[in-house]
Amino acid sequence: MLKLMSRRGLNWVIPTVIGGSLLLALPWFGRAYYTHIFILIFLNIILAMSYRLLYVTGLVSFCHVTFYAIGAYTSAILAMKLGLPFGICFLVGGIAAAAAAAFLILVTSRARGAYFFLISFSFLGVMNTVFMQWRGMTGGASGITSIPPIMGFTTVTPYFYIILAFTAVTIFVMYLLYRSRFGSELMAIGEAEDLAEVIGIDVLRHRMVAAAIGALFAGFAGSLFAHYEGFIAPTSFPMWTTIYILSWCVIGGVRKFWGPIVGAVLMTAISEYGRMMGAMQAIFYAAVLLAVIMAMPNGIVGLVDTLRTRFGRRQYLGGDTKLGAGPPPVVDE
Amino acid sequence: MAILEVDKVTKRFGGLEALRDVDLQVESGELVGLIGPNGAGKSTFFNILSGVTRPTSGKVFFQGEDITGMKPHRIAEKGLARNFQATRLFGNLSVLKNIQLACHIPARTNIAGDVFRLPSVRQRESEAQQKAIDIVKLGGLEVVSDELAKNLPHGYQRALGVAIALAVGPKLLCLDEPVTGMNAEETRFMMGFIEKIRKEGITILLVEHHMRVVMDICDRITVLNFGRKIAEGKPDEIQGNKDVIEAYLGRPEDVT
Numbered sequence: 032m033l034k035l036m037s038r039r040g041l042n043w044v045i046p047t048v049i050g051g052s053l054l055l056a057l058p059w060f061g062r063a064y065y066t067h068i069f070i071l072i073f074l075n076i077i078l079a080m081s082y083r084l085l086y087v088t089g090l091v092s093f094c095h096v097t098f099y100a101i102g103a104y105t106s107a108i109l110a111m112k113l114g115l116p117f118g119i120c121f122l123v124g125g126i127a128a129a130a131a132a133a134f135l136i137l138v139t140s141r142a143r144g145a146y147f148f149l150i151s152f153s154f155l156g157v158m159n160t161v162f163m164q165w166r167g168m169t170g171g172a173s174g175i176t177s178i179p180p181i182m183g184f185t186t187v188t189p190y191f192y193i194i195l196a197f198t199a200v201t202i203f204v205m206y207l208l209y210r211s212r213f214g215s216e217l218m219a220i221g222e223a224e225d226l227a228e229v230i231g232i233d234v235l236r237h238r239m240v241a242a243a244i245g246a247l248f249a250g251f252a253g254s255l256f257a258h259y260e261g262f263i264a265p266t267s268f269p270m271w272t273t274i275y276i277l278s279w280c281v282i283g284g285v286r287k288f289w290g291p292i293v294g295a296v297l298m299t300a301i302s303e304y305g306r307m308m309g310a311m312q313a314i315f316y317a318a319v320l321l322a323v324i325m326a327m328p329n330g331i332v333g334l335v336d337t338l339r340t341r342f343g344r345r346q347y348l349g350g351d352t353k354l355g356a357g358p359p360p361v362v363d364e
Numbered sequence: 365m366a367i368l369e370v371d372k373v374t375k376r377f378g379g380l381e382a383l384r385d386v387d388l389q390v391e392s393g394e395l396v397g398l399i400g401p402n403g404a405g406k407s408t409f410f411n412i413l414s415g416v417t418r419p420t421s422g423k424v425f426f427q428g429e430d431i432t433g434m435k436p437h438r439i440a441e442k443g444l445a446r447n448f449q450a451t452r453l454f455g456n457l458s459v460l461k462n463i464q465l466a467c468h469i470p471a472r473t474n475i476a477g478d479v480f481r482l483p484s485v486r487q488r489e490s491e492a493q494q495k496a497i498d499i500v501k502l503g504g505l506e507v508v509s510d511e512l513a514k515n516l517p518h519g520y521q522r523a524l525g526v527a528i529a530l531a532v533g534p535k536l537l538c539l540d541e542p543v544t545g546m547n548a549e550e551t552r553f554m555m556g557f558i559e560k561i562r563k564e565g566i567t568i569l570l571v572e573h574h575m576r577v578v579m580d581i582c583d584r585i586t587v588l589n590f591g592r593k594i595a596e597g598k599p600d601e602i603q604g605n606k607d608v609i610e611a612y613l614g615r616p617e618d619v620t
Contacts, residue, residue, distance in 0.1 A: 211478045212468065212489065215457075219465050222454040229414050230466035230532050231440035240475060286456070 054195070058188040066187045070259065072299045073198040077252040078272075079279040079291035080205050084245035085132075086277075086285060088238050089221040090147050094135070094155040095249060096272035098128040100162065102250025103257035103267070107178045108168055110258070117181045121254045128250025131158075132242040140235050155270055162265045174264025181258045190259045197255060201248050202292070208244070209288055217241050282323045284330020293331050365428065367392045367536055367567050368413070368444075373422030375408050375591075382408040383591045385422070390536065395558075395568045397582035397599075399575075401611055404588040406571045407449055410540050413569075414446045415439040426536065445534035447525040449541045449571075455514030459505055459524055462513050464496040466531035496531060503527040503557055519550035523557060536567045543574050555581060579603065587611065 058066045082095045106124035109115045115123075139150050162169045169175065181193060208214045220227045220234055228234050257263045275298070283294025301319055305312035327334040368390040375383040383405045390396050398406055411417040413424060415436040424432045426444055434442075454462050477485050500509050503523050508516055513524060526542055542558065543551045555577060562568060572578050578585060579599045587595040587602060589611040595602055602608055 207479045207481075211475075211481065212465075212485075213475045213478045215461065215465055218457065219454050222456060223452045225416065226448065226452040226454065226528070227465075228436040229416070229440055229446055230528060231437045231468065232465075233435075233437045 058191045063187045066191050068300070068303050070187070070191055070194050071303075072296055073194045074252050074256055075276075075279065075295040075299045076198050076292050077201045077248055078276050079283070079295040080201055081245040081248040081252075082273075082276045083280055083285060083291050084205070084208070084217070084241045085136075085238065086280060087221045088217050088234075088241055089143070089224060090136075090238065090242075091144075091277070092151040093148055093270075093273050094151040094158075095245075095276055096268050096270065097155045097158045098132055098246035098249040099253040099256070099272070100158065100263075100268040101128040101131055101246075102253030103263050104162060104169055104175075104253075105250070106254035107175045107257040107263055110179050111175060112168075117179070117258060120258075121251060124254035124257075125247045125250035128253065129243040129247040132246030133239045136235070136239045136242045155273075159265060159268075159270070162268075170264070172265060174262060174267070175257075176262050178257050178261050178263065180261060181255075190255075194255050194259070197251065201251075204248075206288065213237070213240075278320055280330075282320060282330055284327075284333035284336075286329060287332040287336065290330045290332040297331070365392065366390060366425075367427055368569070369425040370413075371423045371425070373409070373412060373419045373424065375405070375412060375417065376420045381591050383412075383419070383588075386588065386591070386593050388586055388593075390567060390569055392535075392567055393565065394583050395562055395570065395581060397578045397585040398569060398571045398588065399573070399578055399585060399602075400588035400594075403590075405591040406588060407540060409588070410446060410538055410571060413439075413444065413538055440532050440534075443533065443535035444538065445529040445532035445536075446538040447529045447540055447542065449544065451518075451521045451525055453513040453521060453524055453528070456512055458510050459513055459516070459520075460496055460500060460509045462524060463499050463527050463531045464492055466528045467492040467495045467499075467533070499527050499531050502560055503530070504553065519546055519553065522546065522550075523554060526554070526557060526561075530561060530566075534566060536569065537561060538569045538571075540571045541573060542570070543572065543577055551577065 054069075057069060078095065078099060081098075082092075085092060102124035104124075105127040106117075106120040109120040109123055110117065135151065135154055139147055142150050163171055165171075181190070184190060184193075216227070216232050216237060219230075220232060220237060224234060256267075260267070279294035279298050280291045281294070282298060283292065284290030298316070298319070302312065302316055305315045308315055323331065329337065366389045368388070370386060370388040372385045372387060373383055374381070374385055386405070386409065388396075388398075398409065400406055408417065412419050415431070415434050415438070418433045422432070423430055426439070426442055429442070431439055431442060431444070454465065457465070500506055503526065505520065505523060505527060508520055513521065516524065522542055522544070526539060529537055529539070539558070543554050546554060551574065558568065558570075558581060570578065570582060579602075582599055585595075585597065585599055585602045586593060587605070587608050589607075594607045594611060595605045597605070
């Protein structure tokens with residue numbers, strides 16, 4: 032048993048160590064452009080993971096990018112107008128986004144499906160107007176320029192490590208969340224809301240907390256983005272971003288913990304690669320999306336899991352044996 | 365003392381009157397049947413008890429406390445649980461996990477403690493898990509305990525629905541047509557399950573169309589028709605009641 036475990040452990044350890052070291056070394060041998068692409072990938076991972084949190088409770092929103100924008104604007108404005116240090120701007124940016132999300136869920140507590148989607152779309156519209164029109168604060172269409180960098184760093188490399196570290200923190204926190212009973216209860220709400228309610232789950236409260244945590248991380252990512260780029264404007268947050276976030280989740284497999292991560296990495300890379308194709312980029316992206324949806328309805332990670340259970344070791348034995356040995360481990364979903 | 369007391373509950377949906385001035389008393393430890401033709405208002409009545417819908421007027425008292433209009437999760441916490449007529453399960457979770465999720469009410473904790481797995485949370489979770497396993501055994505679901513709920517045969521799905529409600533730890537369990545669509549063997553199995561629940565000292569309110577089941581196991585029966593209570597009494601009294609026979613079969617002159 033011990034031998035088996037250590038072998039299984041090693042299977043994971045070796046690729047992780049090699050991959051991790053390659054990733055850590057990347058800024059030192061790649062071009063700055065690649066480092067920049069990786070930073071975008073990290074931010075997109077955070078966006079996809081934070082989006083999934085509300086998604087699993089059965090609410091598909093159109094305004095996740097707005098929480099990203101709220102984090103970015105709040106952080107940038109605090110730094111510019113009040114000269115606050117980055118740490119405080121970062122925290123307040125995230126909290127502002129979380130508060131906005133909790134408020135949105137509270138006022139839409141009775142809306143579901145298409146209705147919630149449309150209300151969240153209206154929220155996005157309202158906030159876009161605020162960013163465009165509140166010129167004294169947001170700089171209107173021309174945005175905010177020369178946002179102070181984080182701790183004075185002006186090259187790409189330090190940002191690579193800062194944002195990588197924060198992405199790791201995000202993944203870890205999400206892992207803890209989904210592993211907990213609270214995480215399972217979020218899944219339960221998504222599966223059958225009315226049943227969740229009558230077994231004593233406070234659906235509204237859970238959704239508010241899920242939305243707030245999701246928006247908190249999206250807001251943090253927005254703050255990192257603002258201080259990394261040094262410039263934000265309404266065009267930095269196009270409204271289609273949420274659709275892209277949704278597509279990353281679906282392509283990777285939204286039911287699986289690693290799904291949004293795989294989707295965000297792959298599709299960000301593909302769309303950057305697609306830039307070379309000019310006008311064909313959107314068609315290429317759409318083709319990949321359609322191919323994945325048709326060939327793997329549970330996403331890439333979903334397919335991998337299905338294949339593993341079909342061809343690999345059976346995960347659960349079922350029946351009395353399993354009950355005697357204790358219930359299956361509570362992981363992922 | 366009556367565990368459940370329903371006082372003149374009326375529910376209108378626009379112009380349609382689903383329930384009118386319905387009274388009901390359930391004593392602690394009883395198994396009370398609620399029957400009536402389709403559309404009589406039974407499911408609406410259950411939705412009102414469990415807080416899914418609010419009555420237009422009237423009151424519901426549970427253990428002497430007014431629970432009218434309370435949110436469903438609060439009512440569940442008070443100890444009133446239900447299943448659903450149409451099978452509702454957490455389809456993509458295992459049978460054990462379905463039950464375990466419902467086993468939390470005495471183990472309520474805060475989200476932060478939950479996420480960071482404080483020792484107290486672990487303790488409670490393992491207790492919840494043990495309780496879930498006991499309920500799996502009580503419901504005869506051992507063989508399928510690791511299957512995803514959506515992959516179960518119908519009979520097991522219905523039994524799981526009841527097991528989930530039982531896991532809430534109710535004092536009053538409201539069962540909405542637990543044997544619907546079951547064959548004779550599955551029905552016998554489910555009746556055995558209900559008997560076992562009853563032996564645990566849990567009061568049961570049962571909505572069912574299957575007359576044999578109702579007449580066999582209920583202490584008392586209440587009959588609804590078109591939203592009104594038309595009869596109440598022991599099974600043999602109900603079987604001979606003229607109004608009830610009319611409600612189900614129509615009046616003799618209607619036939620000719």
